[in-house]
Amino acid sequence: MEELNRTESKVRMASNRADIVKKENVYILVGAIVLAVIFNILFYKKGFGISYPIFVLFFYGVVIFTQRDKIELKLNFGTLLTIPIILLSLTYALFSNWIFKVLNFMIIPILIIAQTLLITNNNYYKWFDARFIFDLLGGMLLRSLLYVSEAFVLLSEISKRKIRSGRASTVTKIIAGLVLSIPLLLVVISLLSSADKVFDYWMENVRYLFINVNIADFIVQMIIGVFISIIAFSYLWSLYYKKEKDFPKAIGECIRIKKIWDPIIVLTVLVSVNLIYVVFTVIQFGYLFGSIGSLLPEGVTYAEYARKGFFELVLVTLINVSILTSIINLTKTENPIISNVIKIMNSCLVACTMVMLLSAHFRMSLYEQEYGFTYLRVFTHAFMLYIFALLVVTLIKVWRENFYLLKSYIVISVIAYLALNYFNVDAFIAKNNIRRYELNSNETIDTYYLRYLSNDAVAYIVKLLESEDEQVVYNIKVGLKYRKSMLTSESYWQTFNLSDYRAKKILDKYDFGE
Numbered sequence: 392m393e394e395l396n397r398t399e400s401k402v403r404m405a406s407n408r409a410d411i412v413k414k415e416n417v418y419i420l421v422g423a424i425v426l427a428v429i430f431n432i433l434f435y436k437k438g439f440g441i442s443y444p445i446f447v448l449f450f451y452g453v454v455i456f457t458q459r460d461k462i463e464l465k466l467n468f469g470t471l472l473t474i475p476i477i478l479l480s481l482t483y484a485l486f487s488n489w490i491f492k493v494l495n496f497m498i499i500p501i502l503i504i505a506q507t508l509l510i511t512n513n514n515y516y517k518w519f520d521a522r523f524i525f526d527l528l529g530g531m532l533l534r535s536l537l538y539v540s541e542a543f544v545l546l547s548e549i550s551k552r553k554i555r556s557g558r559a560s561t562v563t564k565i566i567a568g569l570v571l572s573i574p575l576l577l578v579v580i581s582l583l584s585s586a587d588k589v590f591d592y593w594m595e596n597v598r599y600l601f602i603n604v605n606i607a608d609f610i611v612q613m614i615i616g617v618f619i620s621i622i623a624f625s626y627l628w629s630l631y632y633k634k635e636k637d638f639p640k641a642i643g644e645c646i647r648i649k650k651i652w653d654p655i656i657v658l659t660v661l662v663s664v665n666l667i668y669v670v671f672t673v674i675q676f677g678y679l680f681g682s683i684g685s686l687l688p689e690g691v692t693y694a695e696y697a698r699k700g701f702f703e704l705v706l707v708t709l710i711n712v713s714i715l716t717s718i719i720n721l722t723k724t725e726n727p728i729i730s731n732v733i734k735i736m737n738s739c740l741v742a743c744t745m746v747m748l749l750s751a752h753f754r755m756s757l758y759e760q761e762y763g764f765t766y767l768r769v770f771t772h773a774f775m776l777y778i779f780a781l782l783v784v785t786l787i788k789v790w791r792e793n794f795y796l797l798k799s800y801i802v803i804s805v806i807a808y809l810a811l812n813y814f815n816v817d818a819f820i821a822k823n824n825i826r827r828y829e830l831n832s833n834e835t836i837d838t839y840y841l842r843y844l845s846n847d848a849v850a851y852i853v854k855l856l857e858s859e860d861e862q863v864v865y866n867i868k869v870g871l872k873y874r875k876s877m878l879t880s881e882s883y884w885q886t887f888n889l890s891d892y893r894a895k896k897i898l899d900k901y902d903f904g905e
Contacts, residue, residue, distance in 0.1 A: 411548055422623070441885065461511045484889060652722045709778075711747075712781060716796070724792075748778060766816065784799040846894035
């Protein structure tokens with residue numbers, strides 16, 4: 392009986408393996424190999440440029456072709472994610488800010504995983520459910536690895552079927568013969584080249600005439616290609632064959648948000664905090680309208696006052712946002728009267744926090760007037776605008792319980808990050824620092840900081856070559872000379888970047904000497 396069961400089990404396994412060889416699976420395998428080849432062509436030993444959006448488009452082509460039976464294209468968040476993904480990938484061809492290059496390298500794949508899960512209906516949780524994070528983690532950590540073995544099983548069954556059927560084509564046999572002959576040819580050619588210098592000369596000419604092959608590079612590219620292809624295959628396979636039970640579902644079902652905070656305790660805390668914030672807000676109004684100047688200690692300037700309090704205000708703002716979201720999601724709403732009072736207190740907290748943001752904005756503006764613009768200061772302004780937008784939708788949530796707060800947070804975050812990418816922060820910093828320097832003859836300018844801005848700022852930096860300060864001109868010349876030498880170095884079409892191209896055109900007009 393046991394022998395019979397084992398035999399039946401083997402038959403079922405053989406049948407399952409035979410079923411794996413169907414056109415849908417072959418398409419997935421071919422698509423994964425195509426992506427690996429394109430990856431090597433675009434990125435091996437090359438920097439990111441126009442290659443990044445090209446690869447993204449190829450990836451989408453493979454996804455659409457291999458998942459065409461599974462994709463549901465509707466005018467929803469999943470489909471609309473195409474816009475930020477394409478626009479963010481284009482930044483590698485349009486701008487040269489290194490901060491966004493690093494951030495986008497991590498963010499774009501996350502957005503792609505989120506979108507492919509949504510449009511193929513492979514998500515267990517809605518995109519505005521906090522537990523959707525487990526879908527993302529499953530996509531990043533599991534889907535790319537769990538089905539690697541299926542690729543080898545598929546290849547094995549394809550080769551066995553060819554052998555068993557005896558229908559292997561002549562071309563297939565020729566290719567197999569060439570592959571087997573490569574190691575032998577390499578050994579023979581190497582020995583003959585050592586034995587005869589004339590033969591060695593002609594072999595070198597032939598090698599450079601057709602293709603300059605570096606064996607080490609070829610091996611590395613093969614390893615990269617195999618790695619990329621099996622990762623891509625596993626992910627595409629996981630999208631096509633949806634499983635009923637998976638890691639995201641198992642973990643997510645164990646986590647549920649429950650309203651457990653007592654409303655009386657929450658109300659007491661809110662009243663206490665709001666009393667302090669109201670007093671602080673009154674003082675801030677005096678500061679914002681200028682009367683605070685008479686209250687400053689002797690010798691303390693606006694800029695010093697601004698610098699000292701700015702980061703503390705930002706930290707308090709973040710604490711307040713955390714308090715608000717926690718109260719909204721965790722506080723019991725049994726008594727309608729107490730619930731309405733809590734809403735009023737939450738609204739007061741939002742209003743006070745907005746005043747703090749406004750105060751922090753003016754503090755940072757004063758500090759920039761005194762010391763100029765930097766990445767940190769500009770990004771801080773952007774962050775404050777972002778927090779202000781979150782506070783607005785949080786206030787809506789306070790009075791409308793059926794309002795999806797996390798949905799609004801996600802949409803605002805995507806739009807804000809996309810806008811920041813296209814704001815061209817390097818050009819803004821250079822333009823405003825130079826304007827500040829030109830308008831006030833007593834001001835200095837940090838030429839060393841300008842030299843380390845990206846090529847997006849070159850069009851403004853060259854204006855300092857006309858400065859009357861010889862030291863400023865000298866420092867800028869040194870920086871631009873080095874920048875020009877880097878731009879004239881050999882590059883590939885895959886690394887084309889519009890910002891670098893424009894900077895090179897501008898710098899080619901100047902002769903910085905030896």
